[in-house]
Amino acid sequence: MQVISRNPENFTEEYNVILRRLFPANEQCIDSNIPFSSSWVIVEKNKFTDPHRHDLHEVFFITEGEGILNIDGEEKIVTSGDVIYIYPNKEHTIKNKKDNKLIFLTIYWNK
Known part of the structure; x- marks a missing residue:
């Protein structure tokens, strides 16, 4: 078993947001053969991920907050509890227009 904390001290800025790479792209990961990658993502107020x-x-699991997801020009409001699947090669971004943080877990993999 391996547990990686969501401790904000371990987050870095990438894609115009704050994120924490988890498995396997993390220095603490004990198995580099895991068939997917994952990250915690925090989108601050009035911020958005770089398109x-x-x-x-890719799958987003929205755990806190609310945002506007744009996939290839189609927008949808997403909120805590929503799960979003993003097909390969689709341009995507998510913005936070609320006062609270938008937090989600993303898991991504090759077919």
Whole structure:
């Protein structure tokens, strides 16, 4: 078993937000053969992730807050408890327009 804390001291700025890489792209990970990668992401008030696309499958698990998700120009409000699947090569970004932090876990993998 391995547990990696969501301690904010371990987050860095990437994609215009604050994130913490987890498995396997983390110096604490004990198994580099895990077939997916994951990160905690914190989007502060009035911030958004840099729009980007990649050839990976990706799922967002919204754990706190509310945001506006844009995938290839289609926008949808997402909130705590929502789970979003993003197909490979779709440009996506998520913005936080609320006073509270928007926090989500992302898991991404190759097919």
